[in-house]
Structure formats: C-alpha cells, structure tokens
Amino acid sequence: MATVLIQREKLQSWVEQVFIHHGFSVENALLSADVLMAADLRGIDSHGVARLSGYLRLIERKRINPEPLMKIVHETPSTATLDADEGIGLVSAPAAMDIAIEKAKNVGSGWVAIQNSNHFGIAAYHAMKALPHDMIGFAVTNASPLVTPVLGAERMLGTNPICIAVPALNEPPFVLDMATSAASNGKLEIAERAGNSIPSGWLTTKDGSDSISPSELRNGGMLLTLGSDMDHGSYKGFGLAAAVDILSGVLSGANYGPWVPPFVSFLDPLDNLPGKGIGHFVGAWRIDGFRPAEEFKKHMDQWIQRFKATKPLQSDNPVQIPGDKERNSQTERVHRGIPLVENVWNDLQNISAQTGIVLAS
Amino acid sequence: MATVLIQREKLQSWVEQVFIHHGFSVENALLSADVLMAADLRGIDSHGVARLSGYLRLIERKRINPEPLMKIVHETPSTATLDADEGIGLVSAPAAMDIAIEKAKNVGSGWVAIQNSNHFGIAAYHAMKALPHDMIGFAVTNASPLVTPVLGAERMLGTNPICIAVPALNEPPFVLDMATSAASNGKLEIAERAGNSIPSGWLTTKDGSDSISPSELRNGGMLLTLGSDMDHGSYKGFGLAAAVDILSGVLSGANYGPWVPPFVSFLDPLDNLPGKGIGHFVGAWRIDGFRPAEEFKKHMDQWIQRFKATKPLQSDNPVQIPGDKERNSQTERVHRGIPLVENVWNDLQNISAQTGIVLAS
Numbered sequence: 047m048a049t050v051l052i053q054r055e056k057l058q059s060w061v062e063q064v065f066i067h068h069g070f071s072v073e074n075a076l077l078s079a080d081v082l083m084a085a086d087l088r089g090i091d092s093h094g095v096a097r098l099s100g101y102l103r104l105i106e107r108k109r110i111n112p113e114p115l116m117k118i119v120h121e122t123p124s125t126a127t128l129d130a131d132e133g134i135g136l137v138s139a140p141a142a143m144d145i146a147i148e149k150a151k152n153v154g155s156g157w158v159a160i161q162n163s164n165h166f167g168i169a170a171y172h173a174m175k176a177l178p179h180d181m182i183g184f185a186v187t188n189a190s191p192l193v194t195p196v197l198g199a200e201r202m203l204g205t206n207p208i209c210i211a212v213p214a215l216n217e218p219p220f221v222l223d224m225a226t227s228a229a230s231n232g233k234l235e236i237a238e239r240a241g242n243s244i245p246s247g248w249l250t251t252k253d254g255s256d257s258i259s260p261s262e263l264r265n266g267g268m269l270l271t272l273g274s275d276m277d278h279g280s281y282k283g284f285g286l287a288a289a290v291d292i293l294s295g296v297l298s299g300a301n302y303g304p305w306v307p308p309f310v311s312f313l314d315p316l317d318n319l320p321g322k323g324i325g326h327f328v329g330a331w332r333i334d335g336f337r338p339a340e341e342f343k344k345h346m347d348q349w350i351q352r353f354k355a356t357k358p359l360q361s362d363n364p365v366q367i368p369g370d371k372e373r374n375s376q377t378e379r380v381h382r383g384i385p386l387v388e389n390v391w392n393d394l395q396n397i398s399a400q401t402g403i404v405l406a407s
Numbered sequence: 408m409a410t411v412l413i414q415r416e417k418l419q420s421w422v423e424q425v426f427i428h429h430g431f432s433v434e435n436a437l438l439s440a441d442v443l444m445a446a447d448l449r450g451i452d453s454h455g456v457a458r459l460s461g462y463l464r465l466i467e468r469k470r471i472n473p474e475p476l477m478k479i480v481h482e483t484p485s486t487a488t489l490d491a492d493e494g495i496g497l498v499s500a501p502a503a504m505d506i507a508i509e510k511a512k513n514v515g516s517g518w519v520a521i522q523n524s525n526h527f528g529i530a531a532y533h534a535m536k537a538l539p540h541d542m543i544g545f546a547v548t549n550a551s552p553l554v555t556p557v558l559g560a561e562r563m564l565g566t567n568p569i570c571i572a573v574p575a576l577n578e579p580p581f582v583l584d585m586a587t588s589a590a591s592n593g594k595l596e597i598a599e600r601a602g603n604s605i606p607s608g609w610l611t612t613k614d615g616s617d618s619i620s621p622s623e624l625r626n627g628g629m630l631l632t633l634g635s636d637m638d639h640g641s642y643k644g645f646g647l648a649a650a651v652d653i654l655s656g657v658l659s660g661a662n663y664g665p666w667v668p669p670f671v672s673f674l675d676p677l678d679n680l681p682g683k684g685i686g687h688f689v690g691a692w693r694i695d696g697f698r699p700a701e702e703f704k705k706h707m708d709q710w711i712q713r714f715k716a717t718k719p720l721q722s723d724n725p726v727q728i729p730g731d732k733e734r735n736s737q738t739e740r741v742h743r744g745i746p747l748v749e750n751v752w753n754d755l756q757n758i759s760a761q762t763g764i765v766l767a768s
Contacts, residue, residue: 197725273589282633285729297694303710320706331486332486349663359560368642
C-alpha cells in the first residue's frame with residue numbers, strides 16, 4: 047500500500063486554510079488544525095487528517111456550526127457547564143480546558159462538562175493542556191454508538207476514551223489516552239486496509255457472535271468493551287465506558303448512550319433526543335493543591351524511572367510508560383514527516399479539488 | 408465446604424467490640440465495622456470480616472495505629488491532603504470523603520488525597536457517601552504490589568480499584584467498583600478454596616508464564632492487568648492501575664509502586680520508602696455544579712432504563728447496571744444473613760478465643 051510522506055508544517059497550514067474556507071474564524075481554524083496535527087504526530091492516525099472530510103461533511107449538513115458562540119450555562123467556583131453551540135469539539139474542548147485550568151488556579155481544581163458539541167479529536171490534546179501549569183489533566187468524551195454492553199447485542203456506547211496526563215520533572219509526562227473498548231475503531235481500520243483478520247474478543251457480528259473479520263463493523267457488528275469477555279472483566283470495560291458516558295452526556299446535558307449523534311453525515315441523529323449534541327468532560331487538579339509541585343514532580347521522576355526498570359519479561363523489551371509510544375512517534379514524525387495512507391491522501395486531494403486549496407506532497 | 412450463616416447485626420456488633428478491644432475509640436470501631444459489613448453484605452467477601460485478622464495483626468505489629476490523630480496537611484478550597492497518622496483506611500477514607508463533600512458543598516467539587524494510611528476496605532463504601540448529597544462520588548486506592556506491568560515480570564502494582572458512584576431519582580444508583588487487574592485477589596481465593604483452575608490471562612508464575620493454577624500467586628506469581636494481553640489492551644489496564652497509583656501514592660505523599668507496604672504482617676515494608684504508608688484518593692462532584700440535580704437524576708433514570716432494555720444476547724439474561732449485583736446480594740444478606748466459609752469462621756473463632764468476645768453463629 048502506497049503512503050505519502052508530508053511535512054507537518056505544510057499539512058497543518060493547509061488544514062488551517064481548509065477550515066477557514068468552511069467558515070471557521072482564523073483562531074478556531076488554527077486551533078482545530080493543531081488538534082488534528084497532534085493526532086497525526088502522535089501516531090493516532092484515525093483521529094488526525096483522516097477525519098477531516100468527515101468534519102467537513104458535517105459542516106455542510108449544518109450539523110457542525112463553523113461559527114459557534116460558546117457560553118457557560120451553569121457554574122460554581124470549581125465547576126462549569128459549557129454550551130458549545132453545535133461547534134466542533136476541536137475548539138470547545140480546549141476552551142473548556144482553559145476554563146478548568148483557570149478554576150484550578152483559583153480554587154485547586156476545575157471541572158467543565160460540555161454539551162451541544164461534536165467530535166473532539168484526541169483526548170490527550172485537551173488533558174495535556176494542564177501540564178505546563180503543573181496540573182494533572184483529565185479528558186473524556188462520549189461518541190457515536192458502536193460498542194455493546196456486556197450481555198447485550200446492541201450498539202449502545204461509543205469507544206468513550208479516558209485520558210489522564212501527569213507532569214514529571216526531568217522525565218517526560220505520563221499520558222494515558224485509551225479507548226474503553228477492547229480495541230479502538232482505528233485498529234480495525236488498519237487491519238481492514240491490510241487485509242488482516244483481528245483477534246477474537248474485539249468485535250461481534252450484528253447478531254453478537256464473535257468475529258475476526260474487521261469488515262463486520264460495517265455490517266452492523268459491535269465492538270466489545272475492554273476485557274472482551276466476562277471471564278476477563280468485560281463488565282469493567284463496560285462500567286468505564288458507562289461512567290464516561292454519564293460524565294460526558296448526562297452531567298453536561300448532552301446526548302448519551304444510543305442517542306449520541308453519529309459521526310458519519312449520512313446517518314441522521316435519532317428522534318426525541320434527550321440532550322444536545324455530543325458531550326465531553328474535562329478537568330484539572332492543581333498539584334500544589336495537594337503537595338508542593340516540585341516535590342511531586344521529583345517523585346514522578348522516581349515513579350517513572352522505577353517502572354521503566356521493572357524486571358522485563360523479555361530482556362530486550364522493557365516496560366513502557368503510558369505516553370512513551372506516542373511521544374516517540376511525534377519525535378520521528380516532526381523530523382521525517384507524516385505518512386498518509388493512500389485513501390487518506392486521496393481524501394485530502396478531493397478536498398483540495400473542491401476548495402481550490404492546493405496540497406502538494 | 409461448610410458455611411456458617413450469621414445475622415448481620417450480631418456480626419457487626421461483635422466486630423465493633425473486637426476493634427474496641429484493640430484500642431479503637433467507639434466511634435472508629437463503629438465506623439470500621441460498618442465498612443467491613445458493607446463488603447460482606449454486598450458480596451465482596453474478600454474485603455469484609457475475612458480481612459479482620461489481618462488488620463488485627465497489623466495493629467499488634469504497630470503498623471496500624473488504633474488511635475490516630477488525623478490532620479489536614481495541605482489545602483485549597485477544593486482540595487486537601489490528609490495525614491492519616493498510620494490509622495486504618497476504614498476510618499481515614501470516610502473522614503476524607505466527609506472533607507471532600509464539604510468542599511463540594513462550598514465550591515462545587517472536593518478532592519482529598521490521603522497519605523500515611525492503611526487498607527481502606529471496599530472503595531464503594533467511600534464513594535457512595537456522596538450519593539445522599541446529590542453528588543457523584545469517586546474513590547481509588549493503591550495496595551500491596553501483586554500485579555505486573557505489561558511487558559514486565561515483577562510485582563509493581565496493587566489491584567488498585569476505581570469506584571465511581573452516581574445517584575439516580577427512582578432507579579437505584581450506578582456504582583462501578585472494579586479492580587484494575589484482570590481478576591481480583593478475591594476471585595483467586597474463591598477458585599483456590601473450591602479447587603478450581605482459573606482462566607488463562609489472570610495470573611502468571613513468578614517467571615511470567617501464564618498459569619491457570621490460583622495457588623501460583625502464593626508462589627510468587629503475578630496478577631495481570633485488565634485486558635490480560637497486549638492484543639486485548641492489557642496496556643490500558645496497566646495505565647489505569649498506574650493512574651490510581653499516582654493519584655493515591657505520588658500526589659498524597661504516600662508510598663507507590665513496589666514500595667506500598669504489604670498487607671500481610673509477616674512481610675516488612677521495604678527500606679528507604681519514598682512516602683508514608685498506603686495512599687488513597689477520594690472526591691465528589693456536586694451535581695448542581697453542572698446542572699440542576701433533579702433534572703440530572705431524571706436523565707440518570709432514563710439512562711439506566713434504556714441500558715437495562717438493551718437487546719440482550721440471550722433473552723433470559725438482561726444487561727445489568729454496575730452495582731446491581733452487589734445490591735441484590737445486600738438485599739438477600741440483610742434478610743437471610745451473611746454466609747461465612749469455614750476458614751473465615753475459624754479465623755473469627757480464633758479472634759473470639761484470644762479476646763474473650765464470644766461470637767455464636
């Protein structure tokens with residue numbers, strides 16, 4: 047399969063122009079492009095420019111408002127709910143995180159639920175905004191239903207990710223960013239493109255039978271929750287996905303469960319929605335709300351160093367800290383460029399043709 | 408295997424007297440017994456009176472202080488760190504939760520890290536304290552190392568549970584209380600007592616090979632993280648366990664990772680500990696910090712009802728909500744009594760003989 051390698055600056059600037067072309071303010075276009083680029087740099091290819099055409103179709107269908115007027119609709123000193131005015135999550139989640147950080151500066155922690163939003167890209171971008179402030183960042187979101195609860199055979203939950211980002215002193219930060227399903231949608235896409243089967247325990251057919259064919263997801267199949275089966279704790283993955291849905295959807299006043307609007311523009315939202323749009327939930331704990339930040343960060347260095355020094359199962363394969371893999375990808379891709387698979391490249395060329403904004407490799 | 412059935416009131420009152428006998432104040436004895444009884448009622452048999460003799464041995468070894476003077480050592484309007492003065496977690500965690508609830512009343516959310524503590528029983532007891540206040544409760548703790556990180560072959564983490572408790576209106580609350588390992592210690596104990604093998608993916612031998620023999624844990628074996636293997640997301644279980652360790656241990660100033668003091672009294676803590684005792688982390692979000700509580704709780708009812716109505720995989724086995732199983736156990740055991748397996752009953756009879764406080768079945 048051919049891939050095109052493209053320099054980050056060139057791609058990012060093109061994405062900015064495309065968003066501006068679709069009615070975004072310069073500020074929101076820059077921010078949105080920055081979030082997408084963070085995904086591509088960190089190696090989360092399913093959440094970077096591969097999503098761009100999907101966002102644009104939602105803008106065209108008027109399901110994403112390119113010029114949102116976000117406002118805080120409920121507030122206490124450490125909490126708030128933000129109405130994203132049908133804007134893109136790439137803009138509303140960073141804005142919410144800024145509010146959370148400000149509240150944490152004032153009273154030790156800050157938490158913002160976001161209603162009436164859309165897909166927010168990678169959770170890590172938002173949670174990591176806390177790091178330079180010596181805060182621990184937290185970000186979760188619900189998403190279009192693809193995942194069945196344990197004992198069920200119906201799409202009821204998104205892959206509902208959880209991200210927590212923790213600063214260290216000399217070591218790089220700890221950044222956990224994980225789907226609460228056994229495997230993310232992106233992993234199925236990669237297997238399908240490569241013509242590979244997938245492990246048992248990721249996916250079922252639409253009748254709920256285990257499937258090793260990634261294309262079953264497009265035939266109405268369902269993703270399984272982390273744990274994969276009852277014996278291995280799939281009810282825990284369900285519980286985590288459910289908690290994310292409750293914080294993101296029920297607490298914010300957004301939609302939840304099977305009512306979360308689909309990402310794909312050719313499917314309409316259900317009737318009689320219980321809330322507004324998609325929901326997110328972000329927050330920050332100020333470290334020196336608990337102990338001096340310098341002291342904490344020294345101990346985080348020790349924590350990281352000790353875990354890296356865990357006796358390895360195989361001597362040439364040491365324990366990795368959450369975030370290591372993505373940071374290594376970023377280092378490499380900043381240097382060498384971002385590899386885009388053929389169908390993503392073609393997708394971007396179509397956008398280029400439609401908008402007249404040229405993207406050369 | 409014989410079991411003894413005992414009425415809850417009788418058992419609880421006996422546990423209270425035993426704690427008083429070992430130097431607890433009446434108030435702390437009542438609270439500690441209440442936490443243990445909650446575990447036995449909810450069917451978490453590994454965390455109820457089965458643990459009592461272990462706590463008493465730690466008191467005798469002066470590793471649990473029966474008369475702690477807890478104090479807040481660091482504070483902001485929405486955060487605090489509590490020094491538990493080497494007291495039992497059964498007392499320090501509820502005290503911390505009271506502080507968190509008070510802060511949430513004042514500023515919308517409250518978060519308390521606890522250092523210098525000991526084992527805190529079931530996380531659900533602490534998180535559920537938020538429910539009557541129309542708050543969402545959160546409780547995590549680190550614990551003695553039994554779990555290996557992904558790619559490792561060394562005990563570095565506890566089974567580090569996560570609990571989140573959410574109130575509803577007419578429906579019972581959502582209560583997720585889960586170990587971040589593939590299986591809890593308690594499940595291995597049950598399999599071992601029954602002479603059963605365990606599923607592949609729960610446990611390794613001390614060399615890191617997969618094992619289906621529950622007794623390997625006592626031979627230096629290691630529990631695996633939720634996900635069980637790389638293909639099924641064991642790095643996610645590792646990331647969650649690690650995040651719990653960081654919040655509970657590093658943020659509080661307690662010990663973390665392999666330095667968390669062992670629960671069993673015959674093993675001494677390591678030298679050069681980086682912190683004080685075991686750590687916990689609890690908190691509460693006030694619901695009307697985000698939206699009116701009544702409105703939220705109506706939507707939680709809808710959330711619960713819709714998830715219960717998920718199309719089931721097998722028509723006679725409907726989807727369960729986190730907390731349902733434990734609540735059903737509680738209803739049954741309040742009515743019929745608490746079943747104690749023979750070795751736990753013998754353990755309690757030994758305590759009875761040593762203290763002179765009689766426990767009749």
